[in-house]
Structures are given as structure tokens and as C-alpha cells.
Amino acid sequence: MSSDPWGRVDETGTVYVRTADGEKVVGSWQAGSPDEALAYFERKYEGLVVEIGLLEKRVRTTDLSSKDALTAIEHLREQVDAHHAVGDLDALRARLDKLVELVEARREERKAQRARQSDEARHAKEALVVEAEELARSDQWRAAGERLRALVDTWKGLPRLDRKSDDELWHRFSHARSAFSKRRKQHFAQLDAQREEARRTKERLVAEAESLSNSTDWGLTAARYRELMAEWKAAGRAQREHEEDLWNRFRGAQDVFFAARSSVFAERDAEQAENLKLKEELAGEAEKLLPITDLKAARAAFRAINERWEAIGHVPRDARPRVEGRMHTVERALQEAEEAEWRRTNPEARARAEGLTGQLQAAVDKLRGQIEQARAQGNTAKAEKLERELEGRQALLDQALKGLQEFGG
Known part of the structure; x- marks a missing residue:
């Protein structure tokens, strides 16, 4: 007799396989x-293993x-239940049971997927x-028309619903397109x-434009x-x-008029260009007054330059802001210098500066006397404290004196 873990052969040549339910004749x-004999039926078992493995792979992939x-x-379960192989048939049954569960799960998943779809x-x-x-309801005729055509293509690519629902939605969709x-x-x-009304209006405008083309x-x-x-x-x-054609006639009539006007204005433009050159020279002359060191002389010089400026005629419109801006810059500098001069010579401000300077000078002199007295008394600590206070007062006095100098004092 011969045997292995999953089967045996008795003395009569009968082959058995071991299962959870006991031995079964193979x-x-x-x-x-x-x-x-065992090898032959073991190969049949291996064949079942391969087939089940292939089926598992097909189901999964x-x-x-x-x-x-x-x-x-x-079909495979029938082969396993027929016990015509030697091996762990219970394991194969378990794999087939799991495979059934997987297929059922996949079927439910597909069913749910179809429902979702x-x-x-x-x-x-x-x-x-x-x-x-x-x-x-859109008035964007081109864009809306193209979009509606795209929606039809999208609709054709979608799965059909149940007949009633699909027909109802299509009816609404088709009605919207028709509307x-x-x-x-x-x-x-x-x-x-x-457009016909616009044509008649524009023909009238063309006729008037052509009648005006030779006007001076x-x-x-x-x-x-x-x-x-x-x-x-x-x-x-x-x-x-x-x-x-209407536009060409309309524009052509205007071109005739404006070409004639441009010819007349060309001489005036040349004169304004020369005026611009003269004013740029005067602006450069005014700019040489900066920075202002002698206010009186600068004021007189600017007044003379400005008189010559006013005597010159117009300049081209597009150049006016630039060249006038240069003169305004000098004029503002003169105004600022005048304001500074006024502040410097203001009697009230000078009096306040002199008063503050006098107060600080008196305080400094008093502190110096107190320091000398403290040292004479041998009170060094008090003298040093008073000296530190003197340094602060002296700094304030120096600043006040500097400010007073700005008033010419």
C-alpha cells in the first residue's frame, strides 16, 4: 500500500483521497x-488548481x-466533488466558495454601478x-446656437433612460431648441x-458729407x-x-475737407513750432536761476523772462503741458524761497526765538554759578549732577542760537 498526506492506494489498487468528511474513493x-497511481491523481489535482487560479484571475482582471x-x-466544483484527484480538495472548495462570493459581490457592484450610471x-x-x-432665452445667437449643437452631441453620447423618462426629457430639450x-x-x-433703415440713413449722411467737402x-x-x-x-x-461702399464715400468726403484744412493749418503749425522753440529757450534760461541764492535778483530775472514768454504766441497743444511745466517749476521754487524769507524775517517768530534763547542763557549761567558754589563747599556729587544738567541746557541753548542765526541775528 502507498500513501501521501492527502491520499493512499490500498492493496487492491483502489485510490482514496482524504477530506474533512473522511476518505473518498478516487x-x-x-x-x-x-x-x-498517486502521482497520476495528484497531477489531476494540480490541473484543478491551475484552472481555479486562471478563473480567479479572469474574475478579478x-x-x-x-x-x-x-x-x-x-463546472469546476463538479470536478472537485467528483473526487477524481488527490490533494486538498477542501481547500479548492473553499477557494471556489470565496470565488462565488467575489462574483456575487462584483455582480452587486456592477448592478450598483449601472444604477449610478x-x-x-x-x-x-x-x-x-x-x-x-x-x-x-439668450440673445447671444452665435454662441448659444453653437452651444446648443454641442449639447445635442453630448446628449447622443449619454445612455438611454427608461422610455418614459427619456422621452419626457427629450421633449423639453427639443422644445427649448425650437424656441x-x-x-x-x-x-x-x-x-x-x-439694416435697410440704416442704409437709407447713411445714404442721406453721405450726400450731406459730400456737399460739405469743399467748404472753407x-x-x-x-x-x-x-x-x-x-x-x-x-x-x-x-x-x-x-x-x-457707403463708408468709403462718407470718409472720402471728409478726407477732402480735412486735407484742405490741413494745408491751411500747416503754416500756423510751423509758426507754433517756432514759438515752441523760443519758449523752450526761455524755460532753459529760467531754469538757470535754480537753485535760488539771491531771491531779489532771481525774482527780477524771472519777471523779465516771463514778460518775453507772454509776448510769444501759441505753441502746439501736445507740447504745451511740458514746456509750461518747466516754467511752473521755477515759479514754485521762487514762491517757496519767498515763503522761507518771510518766515526768516517774521518779527513775531524772531521775538519768540530771542525770548527762548534768553531764558536758556539765564538757566545756563545760573547752573554754572551753582556748580562753582557746590565745588567751593566741597560737594562734588552735587556739582557733578549739576554739570550733567548743564550739558542738556547748553545743548538746547546751542540749538536756539542756531535757529536765531537763521533770522539774521
Whole structure:
């Protein structure tokens, strides 16, 4: 008799496998030795192990349907229950049981996933309907139309719901698109009417612009052209085939007028350019007065420069702030110098400075007398304390004297 942990062969050649329920007959073996019998049925067991392993892998890594997976499991379970192999058959049954649990769990998971997908599709379609209904009220014709077409493509890519729900949502979706298309058609019909009205208005404006093109009343005509331009903009656009031609005529008439005016103004511009050159020279002359050291002389010099400045005519408008700003800078410096001179010569301020200086000088003299007296009495500590106080008072006196000097005292 031959045996291993999971089976044995008796003297008659009968092969047994050990299970939790006791020994089960595997089969009969007469062709060779008992060891060969065990080896043969052990190989059959290994084959079952391989098949179960492959099935486990398919269940875990592929989209094998639950039905096909359970069929394959039952097929393998029948082979295991037939006890035609030697090995741990109970372990194989346990693996198959776990695999059944996994398949069931996967089936429930897929069921839940399909429910989620259906719910997501419902929410997605409801969102598309809501957006389509909002777009149906939009006046952004191009953008809204393109977006509605994109929503249709998105709708086609979503799973179908139950027939009733899908039909109801599609009806709302389709109705929103139809409402938008109707409004857009009405809008463009109205727009065509407005463009025809704009064409008639612009033809009238062109006729007036062309009648003014040879005018030499520069101010009034330029002002009227500005009014015509405002009316042109307010009129809106004509049809595309008329708009460009009308604009070219309108602009061309203005160009004739403004070219003539520019020719007349060219001489004036040349004169203003020369004026600018002269004023820049005067501004440079004024800037040489800075920094101001002699206020009286600087004031007189600036007054003379300013008289020559006023005698010069206009300069180009765009250069005016720059060149006038240079003169204003010098003028402000003179004003600041005058204010400083006034503060310096102000009698009240001088009197206050002199009073403060006198008080501090008296305090310093008094402290010096007290120091001499303390030293004469041999009171060194008191003398040193008074000297420290004297240093502070002396510093204040020095500052006051310096301030008094600014008043010329």
C-alpha cells in the first residue's frame, strides 16, 4: 500500500483521497505501481488548481460576466466533488466558495454601478435640458446656437433612460431648441429691417458729407462732420454689400475737407513750432536761476523772462503741458524761497526765538554759578549732577542760537 498526506492506494489498487468528511474513493489503478497511481491523481489535482487560479484571475482582471463566471465555477466544483484527484480538495472548495462570493459581490457592484450610471445619465440629461432652456432665452445667437449643437452631441453620447423618462426629457430639450430657433429667426428678420433703415440713413449722411467737402468754414464744418459721424455710428450697420461702399464715400468726403484744412493749418503749425522753440529757450534760461541764492535778483530775472514768454504766441497743444511745466517749476521754487524769507524775517517768530534763547542763557549761567558754589563747599556729587544738567541746557541753548542765526541775528 502507498500513501501521501492527502491520499493512499490500498492493496487492491483502489485510490482514496482524504477530506474533512473522511476518505473518498478516487478511482482504481491497475496499470502500474501505487506511487504512479498517486502521482497520476495528484497531477489531476494540480490541473484543478491551475484552472481555479486562471478563473480567479479572469474574475478579478476581466469583465467576465457573472453568469459565465458562475457557470465556470459550478463546472469546476463538479470536478472537485467528483473526487477524481488527490490533494486538498477542501481547500479548492473553499477557494471556489470565496470565488462565488467575489462574483456575487462584483455582480452587486456592477448592478450598483449601472444604477449610478443611470442616475448620472438622468442628472446629466436634466442638466442639459436646464441649460438648453436657459439658452433658449439668450440673445447671444452665435454662441448659444453653437452651444446648443454641442449639447445635442453630448446628449447622443449619454445612455438611454427608461422610455418614459427619456422621452419626457427629450421633449423639453427639443422644445427649448425650437424656441431658440424661432426667436433667432425673428431677430434676424428684424435685423434685416433695421439694416435697410440704416442704409437709407447713411445714404442721406453721405450726400450731406459730400456737399460739405469743399467748404472753407473750417470750424463750423469740422463740427458738423463730427455730428455726422455721431449720427453715422448711431444709425447702425447697413447690409454688408452696401456698408463698405457707403463708408468709403462718407470718409472720402471728409478726407477732402480735412486735407484742405490741413494745408491751411500747416503754416500756423510751423509758426507754433517756432514759438515752441523760443519758449523752450526761455524755460532753459529760467531754469538757470535754480537753485535760488539771491531771491531779489532771481525774482527780477524771472519777471523779465516771463514778460518775453507772454509776448510769444501759441505753441502746439501736445507740447504745451511740458514746456509750461518747466516754467511752473521755477515759479514754485521762487514762491517757496519767498515763503522761507518771510518766515526768516517774521518779527513775531524772531521775538519768540530771542525770548527762548534768553531764558536758556539765564538757566545756563545760573547752573554754572551753582556748580562753582557746590565745588567751593566741597560737594562734588552735587556739582557733578549739576554739570550733567548743564550739558542738556547748553545743548538746547546751542540749538536756539542756531535757529536765531537763521533770522539774521
